[in-house]
Amino acid sequence: MKQSYRYEQTSCRLRIDGLPDLSASQADDAIGILMGWELDLIGRPSLEGKRNHLEALLTVVLPYARHLVSGVPRPFGADGSPVQIEPLVNGEQSRHRLRLFSSQPDTPPLEFDFDDAELADLVRCLDQLRLDPRVQLGFVIPAEVPLQRREILERVPLRRRLLSPAAGLAALVITSSLSLMLPLPKPAAPQGEAKPAATSAPTTPQAPAAP
């Protein structure tokens, strides 16, 4: 029997239709075979697609949100992926561009710019779908893992990252220049019959005095 579930937020509504996979002993209210899905975003055309499109939406938007929480947003969705998302730098406001590629040839991609609130709504809808025990579609979604140091470093501006090494280098150059400007100690002038030091270099014997 056909099942239909809806997940709603303020600016976003996701509906999925499907059937339980009885060969996998799924319950009657489960969805194991996806028949279709529809995503309604306020003020934008309704989106529909196949199973791989929904899976791509999950595997692109959720990791993007994960990076955004850590303060290091970066593009997700490889070339050829039906869904791509990237951060937009627009003054102080942060926006996010979702790009959807149609499987029909010669069809330009759809582009939606979201603000943070719309992105949060979409993420919450996808979270509800992901955590719904009735939906057993077996999507492979990357696990949430802590970011490595090199990924975090991107958060620190390049200027600030280079500040400490540059200051160290400048201090070294200044110290070296100052030490070069110091006068070299002059060799001690010979004082009369002063005996040469025991460790001094051998000197030429003095000529015998004339009678």
Next chain:
Amino acid sequence: MHPLTESRSPSRLNRRGLERLDLMLLSVEALDLNGGEAMVFMAQQLGFGDLFPNRVELWKRRCYNPLRLACRRGELSETETDALISVLCALAERIYPMLRQLLSSSEPDVVSIQRWELFRQRLDELVRERLNPRRGGVQKLLDPEEGARHRLQLVQGLALGAGAGGFDRLKASLMDAAA
């Protein structure tokens, strides 16, 4: 195992994670005037009444934030941090409409600016009252320019960490490697 040879469990929060967790809880308090009471109530609702039976016990755990004026040394167990993150996610879910209003660009600019200003005032008051103003992290938060970026990140983190779906995302983010 001897305390000196005991290695930190990879699933425990580092100093930066504890800082951010407490700052996010502080942001919830800034947005919700009953946030302090709501935390204890929410902890009991989620079944953490044994861990956080009252505000004092909750406050003691939050004092592991190195930026606190009354800072406690050491680190929290994974059970305690998981409980705090669960409480934070539930609180963020509760105030999600407010978070959404702050983040939405469809709100009138004047109203949006007033909301952010109110949030800034309340958060600054709480920060001055509870955190050590000599710490660099606190000074950045109070800085007129850098503070705005930090506050936006805190609100974004709360909005994307709201609800049951946000727990794993928030926990993984709090366990990020130190930069």
